[in-house]
Amino acid sequence: MTTATVLEPKMPKCWRQETKPHKFCPGCGHGDILKALGTAIDELGIQDRVVFGCDIGCSLLSWDFFNCDAIQTHHGRTTPVMTGIKRARPELICIAYMGDGGGYAIGAQHLVNAASRNEKLTVILANNAQYGMTGGQMAPTTLPGMKTETSPYGRDVDATGNPTLGPEMVAAITPASAYVARGTMANIPQLTRMMKKALQNQIDGNGFSFVEALSACPTNWRMNAAKTWEFVEKEMTKYFKVGELKVPAAKQEG
Amino acid sequence: MADKPIQGEKRMFMTGNEVCAYAALAAGVDIMYGYPITPQNEIMHYWTRLAPKHNRSFLQTEDEISAGFTTCGGVLSGKRAFTATAGPGNTLMQEPMSMAEMMRIPAVFIIQQRGGPSTATVIYSQQEVTMTCYGANGEGLRVVYSTANHQELYDYTIKAFNTAWKYRFPTFVLGDGYQAKMRESLTMYDPELRGIKMVDTYPLVGLPGKAGADRDPAHLRNTYNTEEELYEVVKELVATYEKFAPEIVEHTTMECDDAEVVILCHGIVSRAAVEAIRELRADGVKAGMFRPITLRPFPAEPLRNVVQKAKKLLIVESAEGQFARLALPSLYGLTTPMETIFKPGQGITSDEIVKKIKAMA
Numbered sequence: 001m002t003t004a005t006v007l008e009p010k011m012p013k014c015w016r017q018e019t020k021p022h023k024f025c026p027g028c029g030h031g032d033i034l035k036a037l038g039t040a041i042d043e044l045g046i047q048d049r050v051v052f053g054c055d056i057g058c059s060l061l062s063w064d065f066f067n068c069d070a071i072q073t074h075h076g077r078t079t080p081v082m083t084g085i086k087r088a089r090p091e092l093i094c095i096a097y098m099g100d101g102g103g104y105a106i107g108a109q110h111l112v113n114a115a116s117r118n119e120k121l122t123v124i125l126a127n128n129a130q131y132g133m134t135g136g137q138m139a140p141t142t143l144p145g146m147k148t149e150t151s152p153y154g155r156d157v158d159a160t161g162n163p164t165l166g167p168e169m170v171a172a173i174t175p176a177s178a179y180v181a182r183g184t185m186a187n188i189p190q191l192t193r194m195m196k197k198a199l200q201n202q203i204d205g206n207g208f209s210f211v212e213a214l215s216a217c218p219t220n221w222r223m224n225a226a227k228t229w230e231f232v233e234k235e236m237t238k239y240f241k242v243g244e245l246k247v248p249a250a251k252q253e254g
Numbered sequence: 255m256a257d258k259p260i261q262g263e264k265r266m267f268m269t270g271n272e273v274c275a276y277a278a279l280a281a282g283v284d285i286m287y288g289y290p291i292t293p294q295n296e297i298m299h300y301w302t303r304l305a306p307k308h309n310r311s312f313l314q315t316e317d318e319i320s321a322g323f324t325t326c327g328g329v330l331s332g333k334r335a336f337t338a339t340a341g342p343g344n345t346l347m348q349e350p351m352s353m354a355e356m357m358r359i360p361a362v363f364i365i366q367q368r369g370g371p372s373t374a375t376v377i378y379s380q381q382e383v384t385m386t387c388y389g390a391n392g393e394g395l396r397v398v399y400s401t402a403n404h405q406e407l408y409d410y411t412i413k414a415f416n417t418a419w420k421y422r423f424p425t426f427v428l429g430d431g432y433q434a435k436m437r438e439s440l441t442m443y444d445p446e447l448r449g450i451k452m453v454d455t456y457p458l459v460g461l462p463g464k465a466g467a468d469r470d471p472a473h474l475r476n477t478y479n480t481e482e483e484l485y486e487v488v489k490e491l492v493a494t495y496e497k498f499a500p501e502i503v504e505h506t507t508m509e510c511d512d513a514e515v516v517i518l519c520h521g522i523v524s525r526a527a528v529e530a531i532r533e534l535r536a537d538g539v540k541a542g543m544f545r546p547i548t549l550r551p552f553p554a555e556p557l558r559n560v561v562q563k564a565k566k567l568l569i570v571e572s573a574e575g576q577f578a579r580l581a582l583p584s585l586y587g588l589t590t591p592m593e594t595i596f597k598p599g600q601g602i603t604s605d606e607i608v609k610k611i612k613a614m615a
């Protein structure tokens with residue numbers, strides 16, 4: 001006789017159960033990325049020291065996601081808010097969580113300058129190649145030819161430039177003590193390892209750490225599930241190479 | 255901990271910006287975040303020289319948006335934190351100021367007004383009144399002290415930190431380029447020796463204990479999902495502000511008891527008014543002055559009582575009616591004849607006021 005096994009969804013311990021199921025659209029990358037982050041926080045045992053900051057845009061839905069102190073701030077301003085906290089209370093582990101708009105468009109100057117100053121912060125950026133919450137407009141990371149609400153005939157790179165290569169930029173302007181990587185929701189174990197290294201870099205007081213995570217938008221991409229995965233795994237990775245770009249004194253993740 | 259920056263009382267002769275830096279030190283400020291803009295730069299200059307000697311910190315940010323938001327971050331983490339700006343920097347800083355309004359973040363902002371709009375001059379004006387009191391997408395739930403001299407810069411910078419932390423509304427010291435740059439004498443003091451207890455600060459994030467086990471997490475947001483939800487939040491904020499306003503509001507008067515002409519002004523312009531009143535009184539003209547010290551909340555009732563008794567009102571400001579627009583709702587329904595001296599971006603002398611009042615007679 002066999003007994004039925006009830007499989008409960010395995011949530012990171014630092015997730016706040018009362019706020020689950022989470023508020024992101026089914027199939028959205030945020031849930032997976034935040035799972036990787038949560039696992040990393042659990043494994044490092046830093047839940048009681050973490051202050052989590054999130055932006056405006058879809059990422060704001062994570063304001064009550066963790067059993068950690070959290071603050072939701074303005075569009076693109078999560079980095080300075082967390083900088084302000086970290087500078088005042090260096091013992092806290094400050095995580096700034098944002099989308100591609102918050103990091104590469106409206107908040108680009110904050111990302112660039114926090115990276116240049118080598119702030120002892122961890123910035124996690126979900127790159128879903130468009131603006132989700134505002135209805136699917138073009139983002140700095142929209143792929144060439146990709147259709148969005150404000151590039152209805154496909155992104156014309158002659159008129160609007162090429163997709164922003166965030167980690168490459170951050171790697172170029174940070175000192176050797178920074179950690180910079182690009183992961184993907186298509187490889188959660190790897191993304192989790194990157195998150196851990198990024199947080200460890202802050203714990204060690206080394207410097208700035210930055211992880212971009214390739215993500216999906218099941219709503220505005222107007223694709224079915226299979227195509228969504230294909231887009232994340234094949235189309236996005238043509239421009240956005242997954243891997244570590246800067247690792248201080250540690251083995252590089254391929 | 256290093257020695258107190260101000261021991262006992264000291265008579266000093268220095269610039270207003272230097273006074274602000276010393277006042278922040280005396281108030282026990284932990285950290286300043288700032289971005290250069292004239293005419294407030296020397297607040298940072300003196301702070302960066304003095305702060306390390308007293309175990310205090312500083313961060314020069316990439317712009318005023320960041321300076322405002324890092325200040326909010328510092329305050330959220332439980333530290334006494336402030337920033338300073340002017341003109342176009344004040345414009346940029348409205349965004350973090352609106353977050354401070356919404357989340358009741360007790361951040362302190364020192365504004366040394368310069369000319370406007372836009373880049374304008376780097377010297378002087380009273381043209382940041384509307385923006386400082388009512389800027390950004392909010393209801394103006396702020397406390398704004400308009401100072402007139404260096405002693406007040408010292409007194410009200412210290413007071414601003416206590417007002418901010420006691421009532422938890424963002425608090426502003428509204429100075430100007432003249433006050434920032436000129437030297438004059440004042441008495442500096444250790445607040446404790448004058449019985450001023452600095453209100454304790456406390457963290458809103460980064461709280462002790464494990465969230466979810468020992469305590470609930472602090473989950474702060476300024477986004478609301480429905481109009482009804484926001485309505486409740488803002489109504490509560492407004493009610494709290496209005497409850498505290500009578501405790502916060504301040505004004506001063508000169509010779510108002512029998513005044514036939516009342517000069518209404520604020521900040522450094524009041525010093526021209528004081529001199530004008532002395533001259534006018536010597537000539538037998540019954541002139542007086544009403545000066546709000548808090549522009550937000552505004553001393554509406556006391557102003558109304560004074561103007562009601564007067565025969566004439568003269569509003570004087572170094573702006574094109576920004577202060578008048580703040581004051582006029584208090585006077586609704588009164589028929590006291592009113593004249594104005596509006597000089598955007600220019601200082602005002604006692605001679606001009608005397609001449610105007612004599613012409614009004």
